[in-house]
Amino acid sequence: MVAEGDPGRREDSGPAEPEAPASFFNAEIPLAALPGVETVDWLPLHPRFARRLQVGAVIRSVVCVAGGGALQMAISPRNRALISEAPPWLAPLLWTALGIFCVWSVLWPLIAVPRRGYVVREKDLLYKSGVLWRSVKAFPFNRVQHTKLHSTPLDRRFGLASLSVFPAGGGRGSPIGGLGRETAERMRVYISERIESAVPPATDSDAHSETAGNADR
Structure with missing residues (x-):
């Protein structure tokens, strides 16, 4: 028998009611309270990285020029007759565009690498x-x-x-x-x-x- 008032006594009770959630409040943060931008001492990449990219660009340029020349020499005489009907400025324009692309790909690492x-x-x-x-x-x-x-x-x-x-x-x-x-x-x-x-x-x-x-x- 458990005496009245005994802490070990259990009384039948209904299910506990869930606690009401706390009210949601999303305060605004003034711009002046935001943390300042941290100053970062950036480390540059390896000094030989630009030269490595330039060598890779030279290799790709040589392959592209050699491939274009081989393709032009491999054209059959029948196709040459068709090409002769094309505008005379088309072939020089294509070779000029290829040359500009090759030169730019070699010079680009000197601009991009220092900014990394x-x-x-x-x-x-x-x-x-x-x-x-x-x-x-x-x-x-x-x-x-x-x-x-x-x-x-x-x-x-x-x-x-x-x-x-x-x-x-x-x-x-x-x-x-x-x-x-x-x-x-x-x-x-x-x-x-x-x-x-x-x-x-x-x-x-x-x-x-x-x-x-x-x-x-």
């Missing part, structure tokens, strides 16, 4: 690029799934490598080219350590639940 840069911080990685349309990408380490280090034969000839950062969820990786091979490897190791430190360690209850689940199988 990166910063490795404690919690994220920043990368900027673009000449006319500029962009700054941020890669928080707690949102990065894995990284990948890769280099082409031409990259290895100049001692360079590219680091691709893949976001969590299986998104497309964002490559950061123009890094020294040693620098890229150090960044990959650092980001991998930050990813591992961001993963919460397994608790004893999780281990016990996993062991119990394996025992039930």
Whole structure:
């Protein structure tokens, strides 16, 4: 028998009424209260990266010019008669456009590479690029799934490598080219350590639940 007023006594009662949610209030933040833009000391890419892009552009230009010349020489006499009916300025215009494109592709790295840069911080990685349309990408380490280090034969000839950062969820990786091979490897190791430190360690209850689940199988 439980005495009246005993704290161990249970009284029948109806279901507890849910607490009323707190009133939603979305206050406006004045523009002056926003945090200021942080000054970032951007690190330039490797000094040999522009030269590596120029060499690649020269190789592509030689292939394009050689392919165009071979195609012109391989035209049969019947097709040459048809081409002779075309405007006389068409062929020089095409070769001039190809020449301008080749020269521009060789000079473009001297303009684009100095405007690229990166910063490795404690919690994220920043990368900027673009000449006319500029962009700054941020890669928080707690949102990065894995990284990948890769280099082409031409990259290895100049001692360079590219680091691709893949976001969590299986998104497309964002490559950061123009890094020294040693620098890229150090960044990959650092980001991998930050990813591992961001993963919460397994608790004893999780281990016990996993062991119990394996025992039930």
